[in-house]
Amino acid sequence: MSDHRPTAVVLGGSLAGLLAARALSADGARVTVVERDALPDGPAPRKGLPQARHVHQLWSGGARALEELLPGAIGRLRAAGAGRLPMTTDMVALSPYGWYRRWAESAFMLSASRDLLDSVVRRLVLADGRIELVQRAEAAGLTGTGGAVTGVRLRAHDDTERTLTADLVVDATGRGSRATRWLAALGLPGVERREVDSGLVYASRLYRAPEAAREGFPIVSIVPDPRGTGTGRGGVLMPIEDGRWIVTLFGGRGDEPPVTAAGFERYAREELRHPVIGELLGGGAQPLGEVTGTRTTANRRHFFERMPVWPENFVVLGDAVCALNPVYGHGMAVAARSALALREVVRRHGVGAPGVSRRAQKAVGRTVQAAWDLAIGSDVFYPGATGSGPTLRDRLTAAYVGRLLYTATGNGRIARRVTDVTALERGAEVLLAPSVLVAALAGPLKPPLGGPPLTSAERAAAGVL
Structure with missing residues (x-):
């Protein structure tokens, strides 16, 4: 009997790459993770992840996948200070169709x-002795042929090069992935690609929450309306660890939020469809640091799963497959679910087995579909988002989803169903059930709310009367 253990190389040491490494090591592979940056020892910024300065949340569909890959991860996150916000119980949100009520938890x-x-996640993954981390190095290209990848050429920070051979190479290098060029260099055809760019610009700042509001405060969200006035203007206030709030404001082309301190809070008070976020910031929250901005928000998908041929021993996942507008908060959840899909395929067939990379790529494609549909179903209506504008299918889908969101403002059952789909707990097909169609036709069961559903205790804790 052979004692050969399969080997894998994962390119990218961010969340998608680390979880892919865990997925492969769980099946017995020895995994090398290659990361361009020097990773910090604790919760600190790093150069290759500028979007970390903005609001991030892990929806429960992704959190459950994370827990399957790393048992105990949710508990470790909670112990480190991460909050658990029941939806929509701890959410104060203004949709394009009115304020949502705070219904009983579903997701x-x-x-x-x-x-x-x-x-x-990094600490838990790298505690696995089967996983090795190589830092300050990046992939210069794949080795092998269009039929089978055999490894990857690495270039270190000092420009020295070496080749790592592997039974499987996984590209999790994010939006900057060069997978399409690498495949072309192996003689493979071009990859089908679609981009929907809302043009949203982000600005974010950290605050110290008022002392009484540092525990149990809800997330507050003003959801943008791509077809309304003030295109794309919106914002999120999210409680995070250490008694802080992170606030991200966004706006479309011509409505960009400012990156100055005074302009940031003025935008929150005066430019959004409701001033509640600005009011909360003015009630006793203390700024921590400067405002940071980003323009990297386009939805971009490569349909690798549709390639007529696909090389053995190569898989792409995470933002390298499907990069999403951060406003929907799906990137981390999709990464976790894609890594779980990779694990299930490898567990059934084995690393390096004939056809396993093709099966894994198709599984990843299925995993990203729901989040992709949710994102482009809204973003395609922003001016200039695509060269041709919304398709008839886009318009019909958006009309039905809009009716569901309107119904959700006054129907708890529909609100929970929509939330479950948004949280990636359930597939979008549940929104086509006959009972849901009937409810959408009937509309809300309760009258619209006249303002944000903050409790009097929450207002007092935040210093807003």
Whole structure:
């Protein structure tokens, strides 16, 4: 009997890459994770992840996948300070169709800084002795042929190069992935690609929450309306660890939030469809640091699963497959669910087995579909988002989803069903059940709310009367 253990190389040491490494090591592979940056020891910023300065949440569909890959991870995150917010019980949100009520929990989200989330996951994954981390190095290209990848050429920070051979190479290098170029260099055809760019610009700042509001405060969200006035203007206030709030404001082309301290809070008070976030910031929250901005928010998908041919021993996942507008908060959940899908395929067939990479790539494609549909179903209506504008299918889907969101403002059953789909707990097909269609036709069962459903105790804790 052979004592050969399969080997894998994972490119990218962020959340998607680390979870992919865990998925492969769980099946017995020896895994090398290659990361361009020097990773911090704890919850600290890193150069290659500028989007970490903005709001991040892990929807429960992703949190459950994370727990399957790393048993005890949710408990470790909670112990480190991450919040658990029941949805929609602890959510105060203004949709394009009115304020949502705070219904009984169906799904949940974990709220924390991206630095904390990454550090906890990194610590748990790298505790696995089958996983090795190579830092300050990046992939220069794949080795092998269009029929089978045999490894990867690495370039270190000092420009020295070496080749790592592997039974499987996984690209989890994010939006900057060069997978399409690498495949072309192996003689493979071009990859089908679609981009929907809302043009949203983000600005974020950390605050010390008022002392009485540091525990149990809800997330507050003003959801943008791509077809309304003030295109794309919206914002999120999310409680995170250490008694802080992270606030992210966003706006579309011509409505960009400012990155100055005074302009940031003015935008929150005066430019959003409701001033509640600005009021909360003015009630005793103390700024921590400067405002940071980003323009990298386009939805971009590569349909690798549709390739007529696919090389053995190569898989792409995470943002390298499907990069999503951060406003929907699905990136980390999709990464976790994709890593879980990879694990299930490898567990059934084995690392390096004939056809396993093709099966894994198709599984990843299925995993990202729901989040992709949710994102482009809204973003395609922003001016200039695509060259041709919304398709007829886009318009019909958006009309039905809009009716569901309107119904959800006054129907708890529909609100919970929509929330479950948004949280990636259930597939979008549940929204086509006959009972849901009838409820959407009937509309809300309760009258619209006249303002944000903050309790008097929450207002007092935040210093807002």
